Amino acid sequence: MNTSSKKSAQSQQTSGLTEEEILQLFIEHSEDILVLTNSEMILEYVSQSLARMLDIRIEDSLGKKINIVLENFPSLPLMKQNQKMVIPLINSVNKRKYLIEFQFKLVLASHGNLQAIFAIGKDVTDRELSLKKFKDTAFKEKELNQLKSRFVSMASHEFRTPLSTILSSSFLIEMLLQKDLGEGTKDKILNHIKKIIAQANRLTDITSDVLLLERSVQADSKVHRKKIYILHFAKELVEAINHENFELRTVKFFGPDSDKAIHTDPSLLTHILRNLILNALKYSEGAIDPEVHLVYRGAYFEISVKDYGMGIPKEDREHIFGSFYRAKNVGNIKGTGLGLNIVKELTKKLNGEIWFTSKLGMGSEFFVSFPVK
Structure with a gap:
C-alpha cells in the first residue's frame, strides 16, 4: 500500500466516513450554491444552500426547467464557459430578493456536444447593493x-x-x-x-x-393638500392670465359641464399650469391663441395646454425637461431653461405624470395628469 492510500485509510478509520460521504457533507453544508442541469436546462441537482435561501423543496424542483424554478435564470445561448453573471433570485415566501453571482461550467461530451451545465453561485447581495449605492x-x-x-x-x-x-x-x-x-x-x-x-x-x-x-428636488419638502374644485380653479387661472395679458391674446378654455372636487396642493398646481400656459403664449407669438382643456378620466383628471407655435425640434425633445436646457429654435425669446424642469419635479411631487406631443412649425401640446385624491 502506498503512502496516499495509507493516509486515506487512516482518515476513514478515524471519522468512519467514506470519501463520498465526506464530499456529500461538504456540499450540503457549504454556503456556495450549486446547480446542475442537463443540456435541455432540466434541473438534475440543487444544493441545500439554495433550497434554504429560497424556501423551496429540492424534490419539487428536480425535473423542471431551471427558469421555471429560478425565473430570472438566463437561457442557454447567454452562457459561456467560466462566464460570471449576477442573477436576482426571490424567495417566494417572504419576497426577499437575493443577488447571486453564478459561474457557469459547461460539461461537454467526448464528441463535443453539450452534456450538462454546472453553475456555482455565491450570495453577493450586500456587495451589489453597496456598489449600486x-x-x-x-x-x-x-x-x-x-x-x-x-x-x-x-x-x-x-x-x-x-x-x-x-x-x-x-x-x-x-x-x-x-x-x-x-x-x-x-x-x-x-x-x-x-x-x-x-x-x-x-x-x-x-x-x-x-x-x-x-x-x-428636496425629498423632505412638504406638499400641502386641500380640497379644491378643479373646473373652477382652472377657469379662474386662465382668466387671471388673460387679464394680466391685457386681453392682447386670449387663452381659450374648454372643460366639462360639471365640476369635481380634488385634493391637491393649489400652490404647486398653479405654478405647473401657469408655466405651461405662459410658455404656450411665449412660443406661439403671432399664431392662433393657445387652448387649455380639462378632462376627467376616472380616478384622474387631465389638463392639456395646446399652442400653434414653433414646435420643438426632434433632437431637443428628449432633453426638454432637463435643467437649463432650451430648444435650439427659440431664437431671442428670453428664458432660463428651468421652467419645464421645475414643472416636471412639481408634477412628480403631486403624484402626477407629464408628457407632450409636438410638430415643428405647427405647435406643441403638453399634458399633465393627476389623481383626484
Missing part, C-alpha cells in the same frame, strides 16, 4: 456638478445683460436729471425707468426659478 452617489454628484456648471454658465450670460441695462439706464437718468428738463426729456427718463423695472423683474424671475427648483 456608490454608483448612485457618484452619479448624483456628477449630475450636481454638471448642474452647477450649467447654472454658472447660464447665470453669467443671463445676469450680465439685464445688469448692464440697469446700470446704463441709471447712468443716463443721472445725466438727464443734471440738465434742464426740456421737451421729451421726461419721456426718455420714464422709458429708462421702465427698462430698469423690466430687467429687475427678469432677474427676480430667474432667482425665483432657481430657488423653486432647489425646493422641488
Whole structure:
C-alpha cells in the first residue's frame, strides 16, 4: 500500500466516513450554491444552500426547467464557459430578493456536444447593493456638478445683460436729471425707468426659478393638500392670465359641464399650469391663441395646454425637461431653461405624470395628469 492510500485509510478509520460521504457533507453544508442541469436546462441537482435561501423543496424542483424554478435564470445561448453573471433570485415566501453571482461550467461530451451545465453561485447581495449605492452617489454628484456648471454658465450670460441695462439706464437718468428738463426729456427718463423695472423683474424671475427648483428636488419638502374644485380653479387661472395679458391674446378654455372636487396642493398646481400656459403664449407669438382643456378620466383628471407655435425640434425633445436646457429654435425669446424642469419635479411631487406631443412649425401640446385624491 502506498503512502496516499495509507493516509486515506487512516482518515476513514478515524471519522468512519467514506470519501463520498465526506464530499456529500461538504456540499450540503457549504454556503456556495450549486446547480446542475442537463443540456435541455432540466434541473438534475440543487444544493441545500439554495433550497434554504429560497424556501423551496429540492424534490419539487428536480425535473423542471431551471427558469421555471429560478425565473430570472438566463437561457442557454447567454452562457459561456467560466462566464460570471449576477442573477436576482426571490424567495417566494417572504419576497426577499437575493443577488447571486453564478459561474457557469459547461460539461461537454467526448464528441463535443453539450452534456450538462454546472453553475456555482455565491450570495453577493450586500456587495451589489453597496456598489449600486456608490454608483448612485457618484452619479448624483456628477449630475450636481454638471448642474452647477450649467447654472454658472447660464447665470453669467443671463445676469450680465439685464445688469448692464440697469446700470446704463441709471447712468443716463443721472445725466438727464443734471440738465434742464426740456421737451421729451421726461419721456426718455420714464422709458429708462421702465427698462430698469423690466430687467429687475427678469432677474427676480430667474432667482425665483432657481430657488423653486432647489425646493422641488428636496425629498423632505412638504406638499400641502386641500380640497379644491378643479373646473373652477382652472377657469379662474386662465382668466387671471388673460387679464394680466391685457386681453392682447386670449387663452381659450374648454372643460366639462360639471365640476369635481380634488385634493391637491393649489400652490404647486398653479405654478405647473401657469408655466405651461405662459410658455404656450411665449412660443406661439403671432399664431392662433393657445387652448387649455380639462378632462376627467376616472380616478384622474387631465389638463392639456395646446399652442400653434414653433414646435420643438426632434433632437431637443428628449432633453426638454432637463435643467437649463432650451430648444435650439427659440431664437431671442428670453428664458432660463428651468421652467419645464421645475414643472416636471412639481408634477412628480403631486403624484402626477407629464408628457407632450409636438410638430415643428405647427405647435406643441403638453399634458399633465393627476389623481383626484
